[in-house]
Amino acid sequence: MAKQSPRESSPDQPTSMIQLRGIRVHNLKSIDLDLPLNQLTVICGVSGSGKTSLAFDTLYAEGQRRYIETLSTSARQHLNQLPKPDADHIDHIPPAIALKQNTRKHSTAKGIEPTVATESGIHHYLRLLYTSLGEISCPDCQLPVTPQSPESVFAFIKTLPANTRYQISFPITKTEERSTAEVIEDLTREGLTRVIINHETVNLSDSFTHVDEEWDDFLVVLDRLNTKNLDEQRVLDSLEIAFQESSGLATILVEQTELVQSDIGLPFIIDQKTWFRFDFSTELICPQCRKQFIFPEPQLFNFYSPAGACPLCQGSGVVSDPQANPKTTKICSACNGSRLNESALAVHVQNYHLDQLCQRPILELVDWFQNLSQGTSAPIQQRLSPIFREIKDRLALLNELGVSYLTLNRSVRTLSGGESQRITLASVLSSSLVNTLYVLDEPSSGLHPADNDRVISVLHKLRDLKNTVVVVEHDAEFIRTADHIVELGPAAGKAGGKVVFEGRYKKLIATTATPTSNFLNAPSIKTLKSAPRNEASQWLTLHDVTQNNLKNLTVSFPLGQLSVVTGISGSGKSSLIEQTLFPVLSDLMTETTTAETFSFCESTTGVEQIDEVILLDQALVGQTSRSIPATYLNLFDDIRAVFAQTADAKLRNLSPKHFSFNSKNGGRCHECKGTGLIDIDLQFLGDLTMVCQECHGKRYQRELLEIKYRKLNIAEVLALTVDEAFPFFRGQAALQKKLKQLKDVGLGYLPLGQPVSSLSGGECQRLKLAAYLTTTSRNKTLFLMNEPTCGLHPLDVKHVLNCFEHLLSAGHSFIVIEHNLQVVSNADHIIDLGPGAGEQGGSIVVTGTPSEVALHPTSYTGIALKHLTTAN
Template identity: 45%
Template sequence: GKRLRPESLSVTFAGYDIADMARQPLGKLHTLFASYADGTDKELARLSKGHLEKAIVAQRIAEDLCGRLQVLLDLGLGYLTLERSTPTLSPGELQRLRLATQVRSNLFGVVYVLDEPSAGLHPADTEALLRALDRLKASGNSIFVVEHELEVIRHADWIVDVGPGAGEGGGQVLYSGPSEGLKKVAESKTRIFLFDDEPLSVGRRREPAGWLKLKGVSRNNLKNLDAEIPLGVLTSVTGISGSGKSTLISQVLVELVAEGLGHDLPPEEEEGDPLQRENAPRTQGRISGLEPLRRLVRVDQKPIGRTPRSNLATYTGLFDSVRKLFAATKSARARKYDAGYFSFNTGKGRCPNCEGEGFVMVELLFLPSVYSPCPVCSGTRYAAKTLEVRYRDKNIAEVLAMTVDEALAFFEEEATAHRILNVLNEVGLGYLRLGQPATELSGGEAQRIKLATELHRLSRGNTLYVLDEPTTGLHPSDVTRLVRQLERLVDAGNTVVVVEHDMQVVGVSDWVIDIGPGAGDEGGNIVVAGTPETVAASKRSKTAPYIRNTLNGTHSK
């Protein structure tokens, strides 16, 4: 499987052919080349006796390689291998790889724009990211960062705070200047969290109602691992980027629980070579303690729909309630319109020209096709006769154009619709339009819509919820709201397990499992498990100091 001819593989360096070398983690390669770069390697000394110029060339190449590798190590990517295909990298890993190439480019006078570079990063990796950004700045460059991570914001020389709310409630520049000046801006929600030195407010820690026991688990960097996950509590799984958290929870735990409960998991939609996907690692291990569980729900950041026909209202079930309200009006009953007439996915009441799409494709000669609003329905998706039916002076298209916050007041007297809208508002999605297409939603928004859909069906209990970094892309004020909803799930008799880097979530969890101690081959072990206070006291955990700072209300320096 090395893909090269024997002649090419016969050339070795330090005992490795080029294919073997491409399979080594970057951290191991740095160690390998370090002795050549500093001239202490015995092989290099032998080479210099007969061919001094070759030894000098080899040393300079090794120095350059070590320099490039050191930047990647500083950015927390030492666990990656050279042969790792880019489609298998997370967006955060790709962004840091691109950043590493810029750090080594020695350019100056460049404006760099980064959108949430700390997303998916452990606080220790965030510190390494800040050091890389400082190097770029010191070279004479300007850096603009869109960010929610408080440590990155504190590190900035200049802060631009936009708000005060989201969607139509935002769009104003509340402050622009050095960080100290933000203290005086009363409207800023960022200010509250940025300058908060109070210890974290923590309620009573819940006691586990039972345990899921994983035995002999092997996958990726997990080797014959045993783990225990408590039931009936909120558990955070922590560890530096690449330590094996997502492998343990989002892959191993989900697959073993689904198998034990007899659930069929939807196939993972992954990019990359189909042959590589077929040879992807399979989970090995067994699980016990499933008796109290009835359901498994994986709340991930995958889209809630692939087409514009899917939206927030259709996914949550809100649209069914709204269509029934319109069908119950006097005007609809007089025309014998049932709820189907108010759906843009069926032929009864939708616009016949665009078939409920709201736009039409215009084919251009020698140019790509373009989409424009439907000239018949003006983008409303409905036929004119359907829009004549009104509920409280609004037609169905006008209701779909409302934001969640507007609809919450509009449907105040309708119990079912109001309950769904209230949950969407509580998870911080009040700014989204009811008819906003699924294709326009971010991964974080899709995840919170899925969470809200579960929350308004709260009566079930005995369910295991698995969330992988649910706080990605969230402002600290939204994190607070999210935590309240997760606690509601636990209080209703469910188990919630989150893979998380946000110490605000970790600090209020009932149980913490720290994976590590390093990334890649240096990780894959449980370093410490217990309450946040227990983990914070650990000497071996790289997460411990950050949990300690959060619990005590101090900032990492």
């Protein structure tokens, strides 16, 4: 079969369709759709048009619900019935898997940060591999530690020189339950007559009745033999008895001669003569230092489990540094940052313990695992082939997605947005399922235009495995390569929710009736920006930055301008801005330290020219599901005050606090405690969330919902989008001012009561930005942002650019990490990092205006900008 180009779509006609009829989820206007099975469908449209409602709240929700219905009655009895999407009927929908774009993952509930290995699913198979193939060696003695058996001890005896005397014995452990006399009596009863007590041989058959109760060493001799004539069955029988009588212990005593010299055996005096003592155990005990280890099992290599986690750092790899301050951490001295305990680190495969293996780049591991699987014996290959296959397939997928420079133990927190997105993508796509519905939310998020083809190629391969792939996307490349396109709109919120286009790409660009077609048919930019908005008289400079992969960079940022940091994913953008510039400036501006204390940045200049620095990152702005946009901007306080002033509220003596769903003494629903949702533990599946059956998701008790302002109750007001709420609150100047801030950052489509935890990273940043739009009194503020256009339709990006213009005009400065070419082409100053990712990145490729960067022959950003002037 000929290999298909990532830019080609499948010519095959679908054999059947997912039939959607009368879909009324959220703002969808009873739409009818037929989505082709086994093809790649892109759902596009302006922000808030209903794409997520269709893709996730309808397709994925119904696919998941029907899968649960196929489970046995005994399994389903533990699960609550999932609600059906509001629709007339949905037919031919396969089981569904989802990847929803949101903020980056940080620490777990236990404070243990996930890694590339855990997020990609590789770590699970590595634990199985180390359980099956791992060999234990004592970290102190560097000796192999293996469980012994009569056969293995006999093999050792055969290695002794000829004509060597040896004794087979087993140790007696002193206990409080039995006296020495009782021990001897038991031995005599069993017919055992010779023991070695305190290094002296004693014959129990010589009417021996008493021995000193105090003894340090007690060995029972089973047989005294010579290697001159090895009677295998006699030796094995004696060893079998030794292991049985001492709960898995056996001791071989070898007489010292000129031919017998040992670095392993311990010198042992018997009757004033020197012997060598060799102790064997069916447990994992070092033969020299007697340290005991744990038999390998998967949980031993899991740093989330007490069985595998380092006892000092509890699996986090770091401990607090009280000498600095309580919040400062340092590498754990017990595990050296590996997170695992000593027993786990004693297990090696090909001389690597698990953490050492995970320190190697993914690209190196591809060949390493190939050689490992080929070097094992045929029976082992057959037994472990599923494990080898899963590991190699996942590594190959990560390599194909362009993150082969990462190491498996890299913390997800330190990844860029594009890197994090592709790791999560690899986890979802590596399941090798067929006849499955995959629903993905903006797989282009965080990707440089040069990286798009990698992800598109993987999605096409997934489709070619007879899977149905549905993608919510704004990126033109993804739309161009789709088999089927659905555009929702024409606008956001209640003005959206309709199917404004359905068909192939050629049909889409042949029309000018939709926002996406207008964008795709927009004329190319004739000339790129060649001069900044103003000449920069002040600059902020970092000197000799070495954070992560940055190679002794000295970088200057113009103040009072829009600076955009570009480069492919992994080139060092987040390392420069989020992990270097922000912490250095924060510490300098609080006057707690100097830049010289940072090992990754030698010095800074120009800091005195700004008054404060603010990082508007993609972290969730709300800590719980109770947080909503209205509470973040204090809009909710004004809304509750408006309701408290109504005649009905005054008649019932209701104050603003009664309209809070966060207050125990307010009018919130008692069942869901004001969240509107009930969390369901699905036991063996991931947790699910259902709408509260008591309040039907409205968050409030019935009495509170009877209070209305302009014919709407408090729950109905929270369901309004920002655009809808603005005219609704006419006459409320303070409310409208805050709503205008949200409209200005492109969040007009956002419902006032949507949980903040469901917002994308870009929406979180714009929500934070809205709070600063009226802060013109703040002088010389430096705003730092990472991909603020994430989740925005190209026609909505202009809102973000207008916000930048407003704050720049007030004397502030912006440094933005961005891949979106609309933002990049509007930059006053571009700093392009690269040329590649990982170790191949970390250098400055080119700096300057968009027109200057476009002239650079090897800059990926320059090539993309140049393409803007020639497209269409």
